[in-house]
Amino acid sequence: EVQLLESGGNLVQPGGSxxxxxxxxxxxxxxxxxxxxxxxxxxxxxxxxxxxxSGETTHYADSVKGRFTISRDNSKNTLYVQxxxxxxxxxxxxxxxKDRVAGRTINHYFDFWGQGTLVTVSS
Amino acid sequence: DFVMTQSPDSLAVSLGERATINCKxxxxxxxxxxxxxxxxxxxxxxxxxxxxxxxxxSTRESGVPDRFSGSGSGTxxxxxxxxxxxxxxxxxxxxxxxxxxxxxxxxGTKLEIK
Numbered sequence: 001e002v003q004l005l006e007s008g009g010n011l012v013q014p015g016g017s018x019x020x021x022x023x024x025x026x027x028x029x030x031x032x033x034x035x036x037x038x039x040x041x042x043x044x045x046x047x048x049x050x051x052x053x054s055g056e057t058t059h060y061a062d063s064v065k066g067r068f069t070i071s072r073d074n075s076k077n078t079l080y081v082q083x084x085x086x087x088x089x090x091x092x093x094x095x096x097x098k099d100r101v102a103g104r105t106i107n108h109y110f111d112f113w114g115q116g117t118l119v120t121v122s123s
Numbered sequence: 124d125f126v127m128t129q130s131p132d133s134l135a136v137s138l139g140e141r142a143t144i145n146c147k148x149x150x151x152x153x154x155x156x157x158x159x160x161x162x163x164x165x166x167x168x169x170x171x172x173x174x175x176x177x178x179x180x181s182t183r184e185s186g187v188p189d190r191f192s193g194s195g196s197g198t199x200x201x202x203x204x205x206x207x208x209x210x211x212x213x214x215x216x217x218x219x220x221x222x223x224x225x226x227x228x229x230x231g232t233k234l235e236i237k
Binding site: 035044045046047050059060061062095097100106107108109110111113114115116 | 161163165171172173174175184216220221222223224225226227228229230231
């Protein structure tokens with residue numbers, strides 16, 4: 001059974017940093033690209049960043065480029081996002097999501113999602 | 124970037140009746156090389172993450188009831204629930220996954236029981 005478990009969400013002040021983790025199980029983690037998607041309270045879904053199975057290819061939304069860094073440790077079956085210079089509009093539930101198809105570096109859509117972790121940026 | 128616009132924003136349908144949700148892309152998501160539309164539909168119930176219902180505009184995921192169907196091509200797409208059940212109350216999102224990121228979502232359509 002595929003499971004994705006996010007952690008690391010917290011209340012942080014504007015300008016602060018946070019690292020989120022997503023621990024995966026139930027599939028061959030290194031074979032699948034992974035993505036972070038966020039959802040502000042009461043709002044829609046926003047694609048944030050993705051990383052290929054090998055970790056060599058990454059992409060970022062313009063809204064987080066230069067502030068967020070996605071990474072993965074395939075030996076630990078874990079996905080990360082390092083979030084720096086946080087702003088109030090980064091407040092959201094952050095989901096990690098697994099690509100539906102193995103081996104792709106683009107064209108991602110998602111068949112499994114974690115339950116999400118809440119990041120609140122406020123003074 | 125692609126802009127995905129759903130209509131309506133909210134919808135109330137009686138149990139057993141048809142529900143129709145539309146999604147319009149600012150650019151075509153049809154890739155002529157393989158004649159596939161790079162469009163997915165998700166269902167999100169309160170307090171839960173999204174669930175993949177349909178990919179490639181019309182391919183239902185395993186386990187998804189056949190009352191859910193997707194149609195359309197190019198820039199205009201529709202998610203249809205043929206006979207609304209109480210458990211279908213949710214917010215529905217379309218997502219384009221054409222080419223390189225960002226892979227944008229529609230703003231969502233909230234479906235309720237009338």
